[in-house]
Amino acid sequence: MEDKSKEYWLEIIYDSLSGNITDETQKELDTWMLSSAKNQAFYNEIVELYTLMDFSSPNEVFNANAAYQQFLSRKHKTVYSFRQKVLPYISVAAGLLIAFTLGNYWTKDQQLPTGHLVSTITVEKGSKTKTVLQDGSVVWLNSDTELEVASDFGISERRIKITGEAFFEVTHDDEAPFIVETSGLDVQVHGTSFNVSCYPEQHDIRVTLVEGSVELSSKNGKTFRMQPSQTVIYDAKEKSYTLIKGIPDYELAWRESxxxxxxxxxxxxxxxxxxxxxxxxxxxxxxxxxxxxxxxxxxxxxxxxxxxxxxxxxxxxxxxxxxxxxxx
Missing domain, CATH: 3.55.50.30 (Phage tail protein beta-alpha-beta fold)
Known part of the structure; x- marks a missing residue:
């Protein structure tokens, strides 16, 4: 039998355990597993890992590299969280495809880099993260999102630029207004909690206000002041606002995976x-x-x-x- 990598067998084992395997591939796995005690032990270890998966809070942080090293050195003594056990296998280095679950993609809090005219945090597809800005404001970033913060953030204003989706909890500061800039709309904040969705493939920009107040300003000068528990959809093509009273479940669902x-x-x-x-x-x-x-x-x-x-x-x-x- 061809000598294939552990990454290959990890993927096949996961397909078998999750029911996404063909009869032909299952036979290949069975033959490989029974060909040596080493293969059998490796299979048993992955099965144990799979059965011990738990779905912990998306706010919990983890150290993916440390977890991976723990697995390689066979030093697991306790039940680690799902992300600690599984995320190492979907890293580029491991090249694995195990984690296909909604709640598994929160990464550890990211810090903005310093020493640049513009600091940027980029969240890849399949991930979510949280960061704390210099003023203490907290930002949760959805997958496939980019956040840019200029070096003069907080001097006269607190302006950031976002592409993608993020939820903000903004620290109040009358002397430095907080402004979220998107491709077609600016959101000026007055100490509040809100969500902005502005992915490039969307023709609209969605803003959901949980508490506080925000004022929306389109590139053509049209403004709209929001009240708590409102969702506003700005159609960039038609240059118009649509108000939805209340907050539909789907607007903030991503935060809870x-x-x-x-x-x-x-x-x-x-x-x-x-x-x-x-x-x-x-x-x-x-x-x-x-x-x-x-x-x-x-x-x-x-x-x-x-x-x-x-x-x-x-x-x-x-x-x-x-x-x-x-x-x-």
Whole structure:
């Protein structure tokens, strides 16, 4: 039998345990596992790891490198959190594809680099993080998001630029207004908690105000002052505001690692799934792209579980091959 890497067998074992394995590949795994005591021990270790997974709070921090070294040296003495056990295997170095679950992508708090005209934090697909700005304001960053902070932040104003999605808890300061700049809209804050969603592929910018007050200013000079428990959608193409009274569940679901959508086009949902799980989705049946779906995934469902439910609603089939997903 061809000598394949441990990374290869880790992926195959996970496919077997999660039910995403073909009969032919299962036979290959069985043969490999029974070919030596070393392979059997490695298989048993991964099974133990899989069964001990727990879904802990997304606010908990972890040290991925330390966890990986612990695994390699076989020094696990206690039950580590899911992220401590699994994230090492999805690092670039390990090249593994084990973590496909909504709640698994919070990284440790990031610090803004210093000594640059513009400090930038970039959050990759499949991750989320939190950072604390120089003024004490806290920012939670969703996956595939970039935050830029100028070196003069806090001198006369506190201006940051964001592409993607973030939730802010802003420290009040009358002498230095806090301004969030997006591609089509500025959000001036008066000490408050709010969410901004402005991904490049979206034609609209969504702002959800939890408490306090914010004033929206579009690039063409149109303004809108928000009150708590309001969501405003700014259509950059039409240059218009739409007010939603109350906060729909789906607006803040990402912070709790939930995936909630209502009457959303399948084309938009695939983009979100790619962002959340760091996968690539190819839709062969183009008629599916305009189909609208409603869903509520709140229990840390994985990509396979979500697609299984969505396929029954959307009447499509799918195939998962590592991080490549084909829908037809």
């Amino acid at each position: 939930k995936f909630i959508f209502k009457n959303k086009k399948f084309s938009e949902l695939t983009v979100e799934l790619e962002r959340i799980f760091d996968v690539q989705i190819q839709v062969n049946d183009k008629a599916l792209l305009n189909r609208k779906l409603t869903g509520d995934f709140i229990n840390n469902e994985g990509i396979a579980e979500i697609l299984e439910v969505m396929s029954s609603l959307g009447k499509f089939s799918y195939k998962i091959n590592g991080r490549q997903i084909e829908i037809f």
